[in-house]
Amino acid sequence: MSRIGKNPIPIPDKVNVTVDGKHVTVKGPKGELEQLLPDHVEVVQEDGNVIxxxxxxxxxxxxxxxxxxxxVANMVQGVSQGYEKRLTVQGVGYRAQVQGTTLVLNVGYSHPIEIQPPDGVQFQVAERNTEIVITGINKEIVGNLAAQIRAVRPPEVYKGKGIRYKGEYVRQKAGKAGKK
Incomplete structure (x- = not known):
């Protein structure tokens, strides 16, 4: 039996889970999420848990x-606590800023890169315009958006410049050895 699948999902206070066949709706203080679950499974509410x-x-x-x-567990956590991804911008002259709801990245191209957030996702910029915080209630959307932003300028291995996840380690390569 699946070790993950057999664990019950506790429902926190102020979170309402509605099960209608394969369609699960979760409402909480941060918003509402819906998911159509695949065949071969059933979802049941028992004693303040979802099984x-x-x-x-x-x-x-x-x-x-x-x-x-x-x-289902990600939906419950999303509407009660939310999700957050942090990215760090490294490089001379590289910076990020938020204009309205749009994230504007200056990362060494001849033009700034503008990224529009999908519904329910917010951008924040902190620490001298070098840290990007992406927040939202849908774990999949927040993670995919963070990956798309990182893909604008992934960290390169010689100088370490680029956009990386906070805490991500990028191994530095040695450059060319000088002639003797």
Whole structure:
């Protein structure tokens, strides 16, 4: 049995979970999320917990069991606490700023890069315009947006310039050895 799938999901106060067949809706203080779960699983509310059970022992059912439980748990955490990703901009003259809701990146190109946030996602810039904070209630959207921003200028291995996740370690390579 799936170790992840068999764990019950506790429902915090001020969070309301509605199950309608395969359609799960979670409402909380930060917003509302919906998810259509795959076949082969059922979702049940019992004693202030949400429990995901699989409907058989087929390979598909076992695959979807842990996935479905993780999706519902991420929705519950998202509407109660939210998610946040931090990125760091490193490089001389590299900076980020927020204009209205748009994130504007100056990272060595001839033009600034403007990124519009999807609904429910906010940008903040901190620490001398070198740290980007992405917040939202949907873990998937926040993570994908952080990856897209990092892909604008990934950290390069010789000088370390670029956009990286906060705490990410980029191994530095040695440059050319000088002639003797």
């Amino acid at each position: 995901v059970r699989r409907l058989g022992e087929s390979r598909k059912a076992r695959e979807r069991h842990g996935l479905s439980r993780s999706l």
